Amino acid sequence: MTNYIYTYGVFDLLHPGHVRFLKKCKELMPSSYLIVGVISDSEVRKNKDPRKPILSQNDRMEILSHLNTVDRVMLQHTYDPVPNLINLKNEGLKIEILAKGDDKFQIHGEKYLIDNGGKFVFPKYENEFSTSDIIKKIVQNFTQKE
Numbered sequence: 187m188t189n190y191i192y193t194y195g196v197f198d199l200l201h202p203g204h205v206r207f208l209k210k211c212k213e214l215m216p217s218s219y220l221i222v223g224v225i226s227d228s229e230v231r232k233n234k235d236p237r238k239p240i241l242s243q244n245d246r247m248e249i250l251s252h253l254n255t256v257d258r259v260m261l262q263h264t265y266d267p268v269p270n271l272i273n274l275k276n277e278g279l280k281i282e283i284l285a286k287g288d289d290k291f292q293i294h295g296e297k298y299l300i301d302n303g304g305k306f307v308f309p310k311y312e313n314e315f316s317t318s319d320i321i322k323k324i325v326q327n328f329t330q331k332e
Contacts, residue, residue, distance in 0.1 A: 189215035192274070193285040194223030194267050196230055196317070197246050198239040203315030205253065210309035211285045212255040221281075222250055223262030223270050233265060240321070266294035275302070283307050 193211050197204055212220045227243045239246065247259045262270050271281055284299040285307045296306040 187217060189218045189283075190221065190274070190279050190281045191215060191218050191283045191285055192221045192223065192267065192271060192281045193287075194225065194262050194265075194270075195287065196225045196234070196239055197222070197250055198230075198241055199317045199320050200246075200249050201315045201317065201320060205255075207287050207309060208250075208253060208255045211283075214283055214285060214307060214309065219257045220255060221258045221260060221274065221279075222256050223260050223267050224250065225265060226261060226263045229262075229264055238317075240317075268295050268298045271295060271298060271302075280304075285309055 191211055191214055193208070195204075208220065208222065212218055224243055224247050227239060230239050241249075243261060247261065250256050251259045260270055260273075267284065271284070274281055280303070281299060282304050283306075284295050284304060287309070299306060
């Protein structure tokens with residue numbers, strides 16, 4: 187039996203923290219099928235930072251689709267995953283776990299999933315990696331005069 191797990195995020199400038207988090211999501215249940223919602227460019231700009239994302243939603247989705255831990259990638263138009271969860275339910279997929287990194291930025295969907303027989307899980311997120319920190323390091327290293 188296949189166990190469906192859903193997670194979502196921006197996943198800009200994919201780094202080891204993202205990869206480790208997705209691996210933990212995939213390992214939450216045996217025979218799992220991991221679906222990843224990628225937050226749209228317009229939603230990131232509106233709610234997080236108008237200078238982000240660095241990579242477009244299509245680029246981020248393409249990169250994630252090539253990870254062996256990810257079974258399906260979907261565009262998520264808002265930070266709220268409920269519209270995607272409803273679409274998946276209409277396809278006949280019962281999401282059993284909604285997983286979110288413990289960064290806890292604008293978490294949505296918990297009530298909907300619990301009301302539909304699922305559960306909400308916070309796999310440990312790798313705090314040592316951050317897209318913002320990577321951007322700062324690039325700016326610092328490439329704007330210094332030699």
